[in-house]
Amino acid sequence: xxxxxxxxxxxxxxxxxxxxxxALNHPEKVSPSTRERILSAIAELGFVPNDxxxxxxxxxxxxxxxxxxxxANPFFTAVAGGVxxxxxxxxxxxVLANSGQDHAREIAYLDLFAEQRxxxxxxxxxxxxxxxxxxxxxxxxxxxxxxxKTGASEFSSVSVDxxxxxxxATQHLLDVGRRRIAFVGGPASLSQISxxxxxxxxTVEEFGAGEIVHLDGPTLDVEAGRIGARRLLELPxxxxxxxxxxxxxxxxxxALQALIMAGVRVPDDVAIVGYDDIEFAAAAAIPLTxxxxxxxAMGGAATTRLLDVIADPTGSTVEHIVLEPELVVxxxxxx
Amino acid sequence: xxxxxxxxxxxxxxxxxxxxxxALNHPEKVSPSTRERILSAIAELGFVPNDxxxxxxxxxxxxxxxxxxxxANPFFTAVAGGVxxxxxxxxxxxVLANSGQDHAREIAYLDLFAEQRxxxxxxxxxxxxxxxxxxxxxxxxxxxxxxxKTGASEFSSVSVDxxxxxxxATQHLLDVGRRRIAFVGGPASLSQISxxxxxxxxTVEEFGAGEIVHLDGPTLDVEAGRIGARRLLELPxxxxxxxxxxxxxxxxxxALQALIMAGVRVPDDVAIVGYDDIEFAAAAAIPLTxxxxxxxAMGGAATTRLLDVIADPTGSTVEHIVLEPELVVxxxxxx
DNA sequence: CGCTCATATTGAAACGATTTAACGGCGGCG
DNA sequence: CGCCGCCGTTAAATCGTTTCAATATGAGCG
Numbered sequence: 001x002x003x004x005x006x007x008x009x010x011x012x013x014x015x016x017x018x019x020x021x022x023a024l025n026h027p028e029k030v031s032p033s034t035r036e037r038i039l040s041a042i043a044e045l046g047f048v049p050n051d052x053x054x055x056x057x058x059x060x061x062x063x064x065x066x067x068x069x070x071x072a073n074p075f076f077t078a079v080a081g082g083v084x085x086x087x088x089x090x091x092x093x094x095v096l097a098n099s100g101q102d103h104a105r106e107i108a109y110l111d112l113f114a115e116q117r118x119x120x121x122x123x124x125x126x127x128x129x130x131x132x133x134x135x136x137x138x139x140x141x142x143x144x145x146x147x148x149k150t151g152a153s154e155f156s157s158v159s160v161d162x163x164x165x166x167x168x169a170t171q172h173l174l175d176v177g178r179r180r181i182a183f184v185g186g187p188a189s190l191s192q193i194s195x196x197x198x199x200x201x202x203t204v205e206e207f208g209a210g211e212i213v214h215l216d217g218p219t220l221d222v223e224a225g226r227i228g229a230r231r232l233l234e235l236p237x238x239x240x241x242x243x244x245x246x247x248x249x250x251x252x253x254x255a256l257q258a259l260i261m262a263g264v265r266v267p268d269d270v271a272i273v274g275y276d277d278i279e280f281a282a283a284a285a286i287p288l289t290x291x292x293x294x295x296x297a298m299g300g301a302a303t304t305r306l307l308d309v310i311a312d313p314t315g316s317t318v319e320h321i322v323l324e325p326e327l328v329v330x331x332x333x334x335x
Numbered sequence: 336x337x338x339x340x341x342x343x344x345x346x347x348x349x350x351x352x353x354x355x356x357x358a359l360n361h362p363e364k365v366s367p368s369t370r371e372r373i374l375s376a377i378a379e380l381g382f383v384p385n386d387x388x389x390x391x392x393x394x395x396x397x398x399x400x401x402x403x404x405x406x407a408n409p410f411f412t413a414v415a416g417g418v419x420x421x422x423x424x425x426x427x428x429x430v431l432a433n434s435g436q437d438h439a440r441e442i443a444y445l446d447l448f449a450e451q452r453x454x455x456x457x458x459x460x461x462x463x464x465x466x467x468x469x470x471x472x473x474x475x476x477x478x479x480x481x482x483x484k485t486g487a488s489e490f491s492s493v494s495v496d497x498x499x500x501x502x503x504a505t506q507h508l509l510d511v512g513r514r515r516i517a518f519v520g521g522p523a524s525l526s527q528i529s530x531x532x533x534x535x536x537x538t539v540e541e542f543g544a545g546e547i548v549h550l551d552g553p554t555l556d557v558e559a560g561r562i563g564a565r566r567l568l569e570l571p572x573x574x575x576x577x578x579x580x581x582x583x584x585x586x587x588x589x590a591l592q593a594l595i596m597a598g599v600r601v602p603d604d605v606a607i608v609g610y611d612d613i614e615f616a617a618a619a620a621i622p623l624t625x626x627x628x629x630x631x632a633m634g635g636a637a638t639t640r641l642l643d644v645i646a647d648p649t650g651s652t653v654e655h656i657v658l659e660p661e662l663v664v665x666x667x668x669x670x
Numbered sequence: 671c672g673c674t675c676a677t678a679t680t681g682a683a684a685c686g687a688t689t690t691a692a693c694g695g696c697g698g699c700g
Numbered sequence: 701c702g703c704c705g706c707c708g709t710t711a712a713a714t715c716g717t718t719t720c721a722a723t724a725t726g727a728g729c730g
Contacts, residue, residue, distance in 0.1 A: 003474060005716060016680045021718055031678060046470060051450040052390035053716035056685050061387070071419075071431075072412045072614075081407060084433060088440070093447050096406075096431040098419060105423070112428050115386040135381060139338060222614055253618045279407075279557055280615040283588045287620065340686060351710050356688055366708060388686035391715045 004045035013041040024049070055117070063093045064306065065113045066122040066146075067106060070220065071098035073250055074278040075295055076124075079146065082299025083122060090307065092119075101219060103127030114139060120306045122146050126190075142309035146302045148191055149320055156309060158302040158321040162192050165291040165325040166199025169245050169273045170212075172289070172327055174203070176334065178243035178271055179210040184228035184255055185247025186216035193247055196275070200245060213241060220247055225254020232270075233262055242270060243333075249274040249281045252288055256332065260285060271333040282330065289333035292326045339380035348376040359384070390452070398428045399641065400448045401457040401481075402441060405555065406433035408585055409613040410630055411459075414481065417634025418457060425642065427454075436554060438462030449474060455641045457481050461525075477644035481637045483526055484655055491644060493637040493656040497527050500626040500660040501534025504580050504608045505547075507624070507662055509538070511669065513578035513606055514545040519563035519590055520582025521551035528582055531610070535580060548576060555582055560589020567605075568597055577605060578668075584609040584616045587623055591667065595620060606668040622665035629658050 010017045015034060023030045023038040030038075041047075055061050066083055068076040080096060087094050095118070099106035103126055110132045113121050120142040123133070133155060137143050145157040173181055181204070183197050197214060204210040215231055217224045225246060232241060232255075246252035252274030259266055266272055266286050274281055277292035301321050341352045348355065350369060358365045358373040365373075376382075390396050401418055403411040415431060422429050430453070434441035438461055445467045448456050455477040458468070468490060472478050480492040508516055516539070518532050532549060539545045550566055552559045560581060567576060567590075581587035587609030591601060599605055601621050609616055612627035636656055644652075 006718090007716080017716090018681075018718080018720090019679060022679085025718075029678075034678080046473075048446075048449045048470075048474065050391070050452065050716055051447075052387045052396070052452065053685090054450075054718070055387035056385070056391050056687085057716085057718045059685070071406075072409065072416060074407065074409065077407050077412065080433075093444070094432070096433075097429070098415075098431075100419075109428070111383075112386075114383045115389075117385065117387065135383075138381075139383065222618075253615065257618050280588065280618070283557075283592050283615070283619055285618055285620055285622065341688090342686085352687080353689080353711075354709060357709085360688075364708075369708080385686055388715090389688070391686085391717085392688045394715070 004047040005050070006047075008045055009038065009041045009047050012045065013038045059117075060119055061117045063095050063116070063118050064120045064122065064303075065095045065097065065109075065116075065118045067097045067099050067109050067124065069099060069101050069124050069126055071096075071100075072221065073248070073276075074280065075248065075276040075293065078278070078295035079299040079302075082296035083303045084299075085296075086300045086303035086307075099126050101126045103129075107132065110136065113141070117141070120144070120310050122302050122306060124148060140313065142306055142313070144302050144306040144309065147298065149322075153320065154318060156305050156317075156319045156321075158298055158305060158323070160293045160298060160323045160325050162195035162325075163199040165275065165293070166196035166245075167203045168325065168327040169196075169275070169291050170200040170203040171207075172329065172333065173243045173245065173271060173273060174207050174210055176267075176271060180213065180239075180241040181210060181243045181245050182213045182215055182228075182232055182241035183245045183247070184215045184217070184232075185220055185224060185251045186214075187218055188214070188216055196245075196247065212245075220251060222250045222254035222257075225251035225256075226258040227254075229255040229258035229262075233259075233264070240270075244270060244272045246272065246274045249276045249278045249288060249290055252290070252332075253280070253284055256284060256286060256288070267331065267333050273333050277328050281328075284332070286332045287330035289330045290328050292328050294323050294325075298323055339382040340385070341382075343380055344373065344376045344382050347380060348373045394452075395454055396452045398430050398451070398453050399455045399457065399638075400430045400432065400444075400451075400453045402432045402434050402444050402459065404434060404436050404459050404461055406431075406435075407556065408583070408611075409615065410583065410611040410628065413613070413630035414634040414637075417631035418638045419634075420631075421635045421638035421642075434461050436461045438464075442467065445471065448476070452476070455479070455645050457637055457641060459483060475648065477641055477648070479637050479641040479644065482633065484657075488655065489653060491640050491652075491654045491656075493633055493640060493658070495628045495633060495658045495660050497530035498534040500610065500628070501531035501580075502538045503660065503662040504531075504610070504626050505535040505538040506542075507664065507668065508578045508580065508606060508608060509542050509545055511602075511606060515548065515574075515576040516545060516578045516580055517548045517550055517563075517567055517576035518580050518582070519550045519552070519567075520555055520559060520586045521549075522553055523549070523551055531580075531582065547580075552586075555586060557585045557589035557592075560586035560591075561593040562589075564590040564593035564597075568593075568599070575605075579605060579607045581607065581609045584611045584613045584623060584625055587625070587667075588615070588619055591619060591621060591623070602666065602668050608668050612663050616663075617665065619667070621667045624665045624668035625663050627661045627663050629660075633658055 006017045006020045010020045023035045097109040124146045215228045274288045274290040277290040281288040281290045341355045345352045358370045432444040459481045550563045609623045609625040612625040616623040616625045
């Protein structure tokens with residue numbers, strides 16, 4: 001079956017290819033009657049414009065790309081939901097990619113996006129990608145960093161105040177009488193993690209009592225939480241923490257599961273505070289205290305910012321939007 | 336900043352554009368020394384090939400598209416994970432789109448994929464899209480339906496036996512002495528739903544006792560579960576079901592939450608069985624009995640099938656792969 | 671009735687890569 | 701020593717759409 005193209009549509013409608021293109025892209029330049037005729041020719045032939053040809057000629061791609069750290073984490077799907085909703089308003093498609101915290105895959109997707117000449121990219125970097133981001137930007141792709149402030153701060157970003165979040169969680173644990181707090185989750189090379197830990201350490205210091213132990217790990221999923229909890233259980237009772245501050249809710253849920261299985265009472269023996277407040281935190285075996293991040297709002301704000309950058313490419317306006325997290329206290333820490 | 340193109344690379348390396356292209360796409364046709372020279376020219380200029388031009392000339396797009404029903408549902412992200420892993424092996428990029436069970440968005444994405452001439456599409460249809468799928472296939476895009484058998488069965492599919500799943504769940508509830516079973520979740524127009532309900536009805540019939548009540552709803556998320564549970568609580572005590580068979584785990588978790596909040600004892604007053612066995616089912620307030628679907632395996636199988644169809648376009652081989660679900664009994668139904 | 675001006679349409683160039691047929695140089699073989 | 705064939709390279713054609721300058725058409729005005 002031959003694929004119909006503009007030329008065929010033009011012939012059937014008795015006009016030139018240029019007019020067909022105009023009918024589709026600049027309807028006001030075409031008289032209603034010819035437009036009508038062209039549209040029915042298109043329907044009859046089942047013509048579908050070739051996006052590659054259009055893009056090549058136009059020089060731009062309307063799509064927006066997004067690279068998330070972990071598609072299995074409800075927090076990121078919530079962010080993506082916020083992005084998608086905003087993009088739907090302006091009729092731009094979203095291309096979603098999952099780096100899985102793997103630097104190589106992140107690089108591969110960034111390179112793909114570069115080849116595709118996307119008009120904008122939202123990214124939560126997993127590794128060192130400043131050079132690629134610069135190259136992308138230099139080629140005309142708008143970039144907004146999500147859930148992180150880049151070191152060089154040369155790109156606009158939307159993030160949630162990780163220092164505040166770390167402080168809220170730690171202060172709360174101190175308030176309910178905990179003194180040995182294990183921070184579970186990593187890697188510390190992720191700036192979110194280092195900020196949350198840093199804030200936790202500072203809070204303990206200011207408080208004048210207590211300590212933070214970091215149980216690092218390579219990933220941020222449920223399994224990492226189970227592993228972290230087991231490592232914690234191996235410690236001699238005297239050294240065992242009386243609280244866990246988890247890097248995110250997946251880890252908190254995994255740790256919770258492992259602790260319960262081991263007969264540890266939560267929150268009596270070990271209190272737990274998670275991070276993100278995903279939908280499942282409230283429904284956990286022991287409802288999880290968590291630092292709520294405005295995920296959907298973050299996605300929306302990042303998208304708005306990105307569209308602004310696209311609209312005004314000259315704009316050297318770099319903007320860092322920082323949203324505020326909020327502590328939601330539930331049973332896992334209120335003992 | 337001017338974007339370097341093959342012509343520039345060619346000039347710098349002292350060869351013709353054709354040779355640059357060969358160096359990139361058919362390295363064996365180019366002598367090692369020139370290839371070396373070309374690669375360093377590419378690096379020096381920061382040349383990034385324009386995918387649109389390449390595609391236009393080649394006539395195909397290596398990317399695979401996937402449309403999921405609900406990106407916020409861990410079940411679908413697990414499926415997507417399986418797909419991504421398989422695609423990574425063959426170096427094809429995945430374009431992930433979320434229909435959100437919205438027919439209009441589903442259509443929009445299918446149209447976009449058609450314009451992009453993707454080589455393959457994995458789709459879990461939300462609405463009536465047979466005509467679009469046919470058009471896509473006729474234009475040379477391979478199609479595999481995921482988590483569903485299409486009515487016309489003209490497309491290959493990978494699904495999980497919903498009849499068996501419905502039977503397993505219902506039989507289990509009957510076995511633990513329940514007789515009034517509420518099926519919560521909809522819409523019934525989704526074939527998964529109708530199969531699971533149908534099997535439930537048949538199981539009750541064969542058993543010779545009990546009944547199924549369907550509490551329909553437009554979506555399959557946590558909120559729908561809460562709403563379903565509330566509707567159930569409004570029934571006079573005599574009519575109130577003693578078990579819930581939820582269309583998926585999100586609904587089960589929402590219902591569980593609402594029931595607990597209302598002081599209903601689970602499983603004593605109302606037993607609950609979910610569907611999917613997502614990662615969070617086991618970590619719920621009352622660990623959830625659920626019909627486990629092999630999500631990752633389904634994604635992998637669908638991808639393998641899709642790649643086969645792409646490799647053999649003439650192949651009129653339509654194949655329907657049906658995987659088996661498995662009941663995982665936990666506390667929410669073992670009373 | 672002729673001229674101007676706006677509007678609708680046309681034809682051809684252009685986007686940037688890949689491909690293909692043709693070509694030149696070189697070594698091997700007779 | 702000359703011809704053949706092979707290898708690496710080149711020049712030009714090509715993919716399918718959009719754009720742009722040029723043209724045709726028709727209306728309005730003096």
